[in-house]
Amino acid sequence: MLIGCHLSSSGGYLAMAQTAVSIGANVFQFFTRNPRGGAAKPVDPADVEAFIAYAREHGVGPILAHAPYTLNAAGAEERVREFAEATMADDLKRLELTPGAMYNFHPGSHVGQGAEAGIELVSSMLARILLSWREAHGGKFPATSILFETMSGKGSELGRNFEEIRALIDATESKLGTGAQTLLGVCLDTCHVWDGGYDIVGDLDGVVAEFDRVVGLKRLKAVHVNDSMNVLGAHKDRHEKIGKGRIGLEAFRRIVNHPALSRLPLYLETPCDLQGYRDEIALMKGLRTA
Numbered sequence: 180m181l182i183g184c185h186l187s188s189s190g191g192y193l194a195m196a197q198t199a200v201s202i203g204a205n206v207f208q209f210f211t212r213n214p215r216g217g218a219a220k221p222v223d224p225a226d227v228e229a230f231i232a233y234a235r236e237h238g239v240g241p242i243l244a245h246a247p248y249t250l251n252a253a254g255a256e257e258r259v260r261e262f263a264e265a266t267m268a269d270d271l272k273r274l275e276l277t278p279g280a281m282y283n284f285h286p287g288s289h290v291g292q293g294a295e296a297g298i299e300l301v302s303s304m305l306a307r308i309l310l311s312w313r314e315a316h317g318g319k320f321p322a323t324s325i326l327f328e329t330m331s332g333k334g335s336e337l338g339r340n341f342e343e344i345r346a347l348i349d350a351t352e353s354k355l356g357t358g359a360q361t362l363l364g365v366c367l368d369t370c371h372v373w374d375g376g377y378d379i380v381g382d383l384d385g386v387v388a389e390f391d392r393v394v395g396l397k398r399l400k401a402v403h404v405n406d407s408m409n410v411l412g413a414h415k416d417r418h419e420k421i422g423k424g425r426i427g428l429e430a431f432r433r434i435v436n437h438p439a440l441s442r443l444p445l446y447l448e449t450p451c452d453l454q455g456y457r458d459e460i461a462l463m464k465g466l467r468t469a
């Protein structure tokens with residue numbers, strides 16, 4: 180079972196991997212920089228080297244890098260879009276140092292421009308970054324998978340339903356041409372899809388089938404495991420500890436045992452300290468029957 184949680188990146192990669200192992204995790208997620216934006220600390224090659232050796236020895240991975248919340252490729256202001264593009268390009272460059280890492284980002288908010296215009300802005304940004312990368316790397320795209328996170332539909336968020344995720348993938352791939360088929364994936368956030376109106380409590384099989392029909396299960400690369408403070412379809416996005424919210428423990432038992440989800444890396448993003456995460460990881464492992 181691949182299970183872990185969000186960790187602070189302040190001590191570097193090796194420290195994150197050691198912390199993960201110390202709480203019973205074998206995967207982890209981290210912010211590439213301050214979640215509210217700003218410059219990233221330079222990557223320390225010695226830390227990366229020590230991390231790679233440690234991760235291999237302890238079976239840690241895949242790791243999931245989360246882009247800052249302020250990254251909005253669909254922003255109305257040019258300054259906002261430029262920050263998004265520069266940040267993502269820089270994040271991808273840094274992630275090339277840690278093979279097997281995946282990159283998760285919130286597709287963005289169209290801030291009143293409409294979903295269609297937003298999707299065009301996001302896909303154009305991704306295409307510019309990836310095509311110029313390919314240009315600079317002898318015809319090769321980045322090794323890091325880029326994941327669109329499913330969103331709750333708060334405000335004008337893109338990715339509020341599976342159709343918008345599909346549209347984001349299609350719009351991006353149509354600009355990339357061939358060779359990009361395995362580059363783009365999806366991270367499904369249980370709190371977000373629940374808040375977005377997908378009944379993973381009453382009909383998990385139906386939601387998974389709907390995802391497969393609209394997006395395709397082969398795109399699903401990671402799951403954010405969070406309970407929700409709010410009711411189905413609330414479009415709020417407030418995470419709760421596992422079993423303490425409206426989704427509830429029994430739904431998570433079905434999630435960790437679902438054949439389409441059980442082999443995926445699961446990342447907790449619940450309001451927990453390290454001890455809380457240690458307990459939740461043990462709880463999640465206990466739910467696994469197979």
Ligand code: FE
Pocket residue numbers: 245285328
């Ligand atoms: Fe997120």
Ligand code: FE
Pocket residue numbers: 328368403448
């Ligand atoms: Fe999430």
Ligand code: ZN
Pocket residue numbers: 368370371416417418
């Ligand atoms: Zn969230």
